[in-house]
Amino acid sequence: MGPLRRRAIADAGGLRSVDGTVAPAGGRPGKNSVTRVAIIGVGLIGGSLGLALREARPDIEVIGIARSEDSAAAAVKRGAVTAAGADLRLASACDLVVVATPLQEMRPVFSRLGRELPKQTLVTDVGSVKRAVLDWARELIPDAGRFLGGHPMAGKSESGLRAAEPRLFQGAPWVFTPDGDQDLGRFAPLFEIVDAVGARRVVIGPDEHDRRVALVSHLAFTLSSAYGATIKASPEWREAVRIAGPGFRDMVRLAGGDPDLYTGIARTNRAALLDAVDRLQAALSKYRRHLENDDERIWELFEEVKLAHDQWERM
Amino acid sequence: MGPLRRRAIADAGGLRSVDGTVAPAGGRPGKNSVTRVAIIGVGLIGGSLGLALREARPDIEVIGIARSEDSAAAAVKRGAVTAAGADLRLASACDLVVVATPLQEMRPVFSRLGRELPKQTLVTDVGSVKRAVLDWARELIPDAGRFLGGHPMAGKSESGLRAAEPRLFQGAPWVFTPDGDQDLGRFAPLFEIVDAVGARRVVIGPDEHDRRVALVSHLAFTLSSAYGATIKASPEWREAVRIAGPGFRDMVRLAGGDPDLYTGIARTNRAALLDAVDRLQAALSKYRRHLENDDERIWELFEEVKLAHDQWERM
Structure with a gap:
């Protein structure tokens, strides 16, 4: 010893x-x-x-x-x-x-x-x-x-x-x-x-656990990192970050986490995280489609999630 | 009067x-x-x-x-x-x-x-x-x-x-x-x-402004809302939210904002926001590809953004 x-x-x-x-x-x-x-x-x-x-x-x-x-x-x-x-x-x-x-x-x-x-x-x-x-x-x-x-x-x-x-x-x-x-x-x-x-x-159960944390945790940091990557890849990122408000800080906070930790989790919970990323891509495509068509129903998307958010706040 | x-x-x-x-x-x-x-x-x-x-x-x-x-x-x-x-x-x-x-x-x-x-x-x-x-x-x-x-x-x-x-x-x-x-x-x-x-x-300039806020603000709330929509569309959302930690709260905070405000902004800054959404989808697809191939280089993506994040923290 x-x-x-x-x-x-x-x-x-x-x-x-x-x-x-x-x-x-x-x-x-x-x-x-x-x-x-x-x-x-x-x-x-x-x-x-x-x-x-x-x-x-x-x-x-x-x-x-x-x-x-x-x-x-x-x-x-x-x-x-x-x-x-x-x-x-x-x-x-x-x-x-x-x-x-x-x-x-x-x-x-x-x-x-x-x-x-x-x-x-x-x-x-x-x-x-x-x-x-x-x-x-x-x-x-x-x-x-x-x-x-x-x-x-x-x-x-x-x-x-x-x-x-x-x-x-x-x-x-x-x-x-x-x-x-x-x-x-x-x-x-x-x-x-x-x-x-x-x-x-x-x-x-372990499988339920892995599916659920893929959504509320692993997708969250993957998305935060992908959002950060989007900013970083923009030629104007320096000027953009300089005028950024608290919303930006919220969305990139998780991207500041430990890359070893994230890599270990992402690779160990691969299947569930892949599925969660696909669901996110599908949801985002809906916003994109409404934007492209200048469809006022984009309001309904924002509104539905806002109501859900307010419910989660109380949970 | x-x-x-x-x-x-x-x-x-x-x-x-x-x-x-x-x-x-x-x-x-x-x-x-x-x-x-x-x-x-x-x-x-x-x-x-x-x-x-x-x-x-x-x-x-x-x-x-x-x-x-x-x-x-x-x-x-x-x-x-x-x-x-x-x-x-x-x-x-x-x-x-x-x-x-x-x-x-x-x-x-x-x-x-x-x-x-x-x-x-x-x-x-x-x-x-x-x-x-x-x-x-x-x-x-x-x-x-x-x-x-x-x-x-x-x-x-x-x-x-x-x-x-x-x-x-x-x-x-x-x-x-x-x-x-x-x-x-x-x-x-x-x-x-x-x-x-x-x-x-x-x-x-106004056009530079609109491009930059599309990235650091309008994309941020659109993404937060799309993330919230992903959670909400999951059959297990109630159980998932119940075990959610602070990362989840960070990522959905903006989704709790005013749908009228968001709709007004999204439709008024349509072109720049569409472009920002496309950039995000491209960035996220890179994470997805590495996940699918169980490619250890996903570490590099997390690491690069972490370094950028730490730089933004000091700006």
């Missing part, structure tokens, strides 16, 4: 919480069902989960597992975890493992976890796509029934630990996508921490 | 400022070059301009001209104007007239103003499209050289007087679009009020 970083303590030995007491790995006896959570990947989501848990449940030890010793030290310094290191084997001493790496790193992480983890350890992920992730888990993690796919619907255009914040999950849906008739009863410890950070649990 | 609404005073006679002193119609002698401004249309833009002027330049009398006596009374009550009425002839006692009606009402307003206004009265508008507005002005307002097209690049998705706010123009570009070699020297009084409300003056 590699060196373990702690707040103000460099300690390569056993898992020690910041106040110096040693928590037994098997779960502190008493009312709490979770004693030690591993978060693999301490970026925006992993870091925010750590910060939120440290605040809401100081009795739970949060072990961060980062890509490098430097990132591990940064997570400890930020207070997002009680202790951290760069060795995946640290996860084997925890009751629950949350995989919060980018999508494209999940497969190799699952493969390592499958070899290292005790059979009873619960595992979840926070990936934006669920069908592919479930397939990887089923293939690589023995007793795949202890893996439950998850997706907190919280984010911002900035990424990384620096953008992390403890309130990120407050009131946000945290979607779980059981595979077939998977037993959810054993995931009480997972739901406990999700409740603790203020998220709202939602359970849907 | 119809009845004139004032704050706490109902007065059908001459123009009286709220403190009871009578300002001469020809301009108060002294350092101020503007004494009385008429704002025709007291919605979001007209109302905000009134509120901002009342705050920054209490020495200027602001006369609101609304569609109905009720709207005039509301504008006085809100404090957006010093006095108001529903009769366009009120404008003839002012140094400067700002036409802040929806685009589709500008032509008839210009026609009336052309008949009523003294020859020296300066006229501007705040319409989102400039070529068509200049053509209407040239046709309907005698001595069209005293009409200068303008467009404050400020807005929000809510419309109407209730959404008005005095800070709306702070730091926002206020574009002026001289027609050919139009003399800007005579518009010092207009620039004075634009400076007073904190806007940043920008001068560009």
